[in-house]
Amino acid sequence: MSIQSAIAELSLVLGDRLSSAKPDLELHGQSETHFTTMPPDAVAYPENTDEVSKIVRICAAQDCPVIGWGAGTSLEGHTSAFRGGVCVDFSRMNKVLVVNAEDMDVVVQPGITREDLNTDLRATGLFFPVDPGANASIGGMAATRASGTTAVRYGTMRDNVRALEVVLADGRIIRTGSRARKSSAGYDLTSLFVGSEGTLGLITELTLKLQGQPEAVASAICAFDAIEDAVNTVITTIQMGIPMARIEFVDSATATAFNIYAGANMPEVPHLLVEFHGSDTSASEDARRFGEIVDDMGGKGFEWSTKAEDRRALWAMRHNAYYACLALRRGATALVTDICVPISRLAEAIEETRADITNSSIPGPILGHVGDGNFHAILLVEPGNTKELEVAKDLSHRMAERALRLGGTITGEHGVGMGKLDYMQAEHGDGWAVMGDIKRSLDPKNIMNPGKVLKLN
Structure with missing residues (x-):
């Protein structure tokens, strides 16, 4: 063989x-x-x-x-x-198979990207809300349990996948879940495969929950002198029940990157980028109330707009943040890592991470989806420079330990892959061994994406 x-x-x-x-x-x-x-x-x-x-x-x-x-x-x-x-x-498996507009769901093949899906849905008045930034495939997004900029309002892939068709390691084809909005029928196999990173089977069809396209969208940007003030603005906004569709944080280094890469004119301080969905009245009112919180927290330069071109420019800049940060160091590659902590510990986590990076020998912009306590560090290293890569890995290690100490997780959305394997035991304890038992049961030969999520012989 x-x-x-x-x-x-x-x-x-x-x-x-x-x-x-x-x-x-x-x-x-x-x-x-x-x-x-x-x-x-x-x-x-x-x-x-x-x-x-x-x-x-x-x-x-x-x-x-x-x-x-x-x-x-x-x-x-x-x-x-x-x-x-x-x-x-x-x-080549990239088609929309069925749109059930009345039930607000859609059946798709795994190879379709999120942008192509939403283009196909445009005439229906519906859209698929999960937005990880990259124009990822829907199957890949499910396999990694992706989330992104809109998770604070619409949830992650876990919340938006209703059913799957999966090919198991022995070639069997199974279906999990249904188009019903809820079920009490047995184990939740859909949730088992969402986030399994291709280690249990290959997803070949997905049934997804859709949302109505909002009547109005308002986007805003504001600056803060301190990270803590920006994060406290987020916490206050959530506690007041203002329904945000997106709320993104970028640190001063990322603002610098935006200025260089996208021709922005941002003060080189921490910023929040936010978006509100609703009616013309509610979106404007939510933006106004958020602006009042920004003023109370010492924020500056608060600007909001309902113009489509302004929103597109703002979120294109955010979606290209990785490439903008790479441009801060010519020819660099990056170790990109993420953690997620309770929002009450978010400022602490970011401040400690920022201090670690500042005291290191490499640059590392920080940005993230602060509405759900998730942030990323883009640790810039010279290709082939083993010393710098070790520094980056040590910084990532400190972030993972920090997340667990503060009651969080080693990865909020990037997944485990090979890069986070060494922290799974610390986060899950005997639960990681149970994951191994499930893997051995469904894939006894360990042929499905071996070496990811689990360490098996």
């Missing part, structure tokens, strides 16, 4: 939709961040669930690793093929 035997058999099934071309392999072995390129031995391009099942059955018979691939936007080495194997690229 061997990987090459699996590839030979797969070529008979897929023909030219199985690629061993070096550019394809290199592309599917790359990471958005600092991880070394780890290419698969072949890339498969299925067009339907039955083909995915055949691919997995053939690979299972040959003990060949199988790695799912969406858009390649993950940050913790989720799709790295460190044991080789076959990468299953879902880019």
Whole structure:
């Protein structure tokens, strides 16, 4: 039994939709961040669930690793093929299958991206709200339990996936959940696969919850002299029940990056970027009330707008924050990490992290989704500089320990992949071993994205 035997058999099934071309392999072995390129031995391009099942059955018979691939936007080495194997690229399974407008749900294939999905939904008056920033695939977003800028109002992928079709490690096709809004029928298998990072099976179809497009949207930006004042503004806004659709924090280094990369004119101090959804009256009133809180907290330069072009410019700048931060150091790569803590401990977590980075030898802008206590550090390192990478890993280690000490989690949305494996025991204790038991039960040969989420022989 061997990987090459699996590839030979797969070529008979897929023909030219199985690629061993070096550019394809290199592309599917790359990471958005600092991880070394780890290419698969072949890339498969299925067009339907039955083909995915055949691919997995053939690979299972040959003990060949199988790695799912969406858009390649993950940050913790989720799709790295460190044991080789076959990468299953879902880019040809990218269709909207059914829109159930009256029930406000949609059935899609995993390869469709969130932007393409919302383009298709535009005429219905509905939209899919989860926005991780990158134009990620919906299947990848479910596999990593993604969230992002709108989670404070609309929740994460966990809250917005109603049902799945999944191909298991032995090739069986199962369905989890239903289009019903609730169920008490047995184990919640949908939630088991959402966030499993392709280690338990490959998602081949998703039923998603939709939202009505808001009548009006108001966006705003404001500056603060201190991180604590910005975070306290967030806490007060939440406690007052003002319904925010987005509330993002950027530190002074990120503001500098925006000025350089996007031609912004932001004071180089901490900022909040916010958005409100509702009627014309409610969105404007929410923005006005938020502005009063900003004034009380010593914020400056509060500006808000309902113009679509202003909103697009603001959120395009935020969505490109990673590339803006990379531009702060020419030729740099980055270790990108995130943690999530209770909001009451958020200012403490950010201040301690900021102090750690300031006292280190590398730069590291901080930004995040402060409405739910989640923030990121983009730790900039010179490619190939092992000393700087070790400094970045130590800073990330301190962040993970800090999150657990403050009652939080080692990752709020990036997932575990390979990058956060060393902290799973500390966060979950014996629960991590139970995850291993589930993995062994569903994937006894450990072929499904091995080396991610769990450490198994």
